Amino acid sequence: MFQDILPFWSQFLFITNMVVVHTCVTLLMDVPGCGKGYLGPGGLDDHEKYYNCTGGAAGYIDRYLFGEHMYKATIPMYETKQYYDPEGILGIQTSVFIVYMGVQAGRILNTYQNVKDKVIRWLIWGTFTLVFGLCLCGFSQNDGFIPINKKLWSLSFVLVLSGLAFYIETFLFLVVDIYKKWGGRPLFYPGMNSIFLYVGHEIFKNTFPFGWRPVDITHGTYLFMNLWGTFLWVAISIFMYKHNIFFSI
Structure with a gap:
């Protein structure tokens, strides 16, 4: 046991x-x-x-x-x-x-x-x-x-x-x-280009449309902004996968 x-x-x-x-x-x-x-x-x-x-x-x-x-x-x-x-x-x-x-x-x-x-x-x-x-x-x-x-x-x-x-x-x-x-989709796609997405997020996390400074500064507004940024990076990862583009170390 x-x-x-x-x-x-x-x-x-x-x-x-x-x-x-x-x-x-x-x-x-x-x-x-x-x-x-x-x-x-x-x-x-x-x-x-x-x-x-x-x-x-x-x-x-x-x-x-x-x-x-x-x-x-x-x-x-x-x-x-x-x-x-x-x-x-x-x-x-x-x-x-x-x-x-x-x-x-x-x-x-x-x-x-x-x-x-x-x-x-x-x-x-x-x-x-x-x-x-x-x-x-x-x-x-x-x-x-x-x-x-x-x-x-x-x-x-x-x-x-x-x-x-x-x-x-x-x-x-x-x-x-x-x-x-x-089968794990759409989570499967970000995993195929995780390094690219990580570096991209670090570079553009404060850049529109991935991120911005909310007018109403609350936990909810920051949650929405981060969920939207996540959605965009997932969409980018799907595009890269469909076009056979992969970055790895």
């Missing part, structure tokens, strides 16, 4: 310790001028109470150790002036956790031979991580003990994302591999 876990107990112990250290530093470190446990974007957030606290402990540690980063991210919605790297020291620890959840998904695929066993294990892991993450964020978008925050790679974010990924893995495994009801 636990053959995908017990032989790898040392790996689980290492990952668990990493998450515990990340959580303790994030919530208990007394950041100068900001206090303990702030997980917000700074700037205008919370009536400018934490204006220069962008990223909380994660942002403070990175700025203290490295100064200004090459990656100079700001958050337009909150008019932040303080640079923050979403891929800093603390964020790496929780991103390692979500990568390991991918390892676990692959381990289940290779360990269990019966389709039913694979599906049950994926659903168990998906339900556990999803519910745990939702409990941490209080089943809300912006609140809870540890709010969902992609730029911080918060623990609730990686848990919720892991849970959804386990569910999606289960769905795709059944529909594509077992019942063969779907």
Whole structure:
């Protein structure tokens, strides 16, 4: 029953310790001028109470150790002036956790031979991580003990994302591999030119029609803009595939 876990107990112990250290530093470190446990974007957030606290402990540690980063991210919605790297020291620890959840998904695929066993294990892991993450964020978008925050790679974010990924893995495994009801299109096409699309997005992400500065600055408007940009790049990938154009390294 636990053959995908017990032989790898040392790996689980290492990952668990990493998450515990990340959580303790994030919530208990007394950041100068900001206090303990702030997980917000700074700037205008919370009536400018934490204006220069962008990223909380994660942002403070990175700025203290490295100064200004090459990656100079700001958050337009909150008019932040303080640079923050979403891929800093603390964020790496929780991103390692979500990568390991991918390892676990692959381990289940290779360990269990019966389709039913694979599906049950994926659903168990998906339900556990999803519910745990939702409990941490209080089943809300912006609140809870540890709010969902992609730029911080918060623990609730990686848990919720892991849970959804386990569910999606289960769905795709059944529909594509077992019942063969779907061949993966249109997602198949971007995968054939992934390097080109990545470089193209980095170059044109702030250029119309791929991106623009919304008049109404909300999460919804940015979501629509990014979905529209994704649609355009998928369309471009389909065009390239139909004309036998491929870029690879």
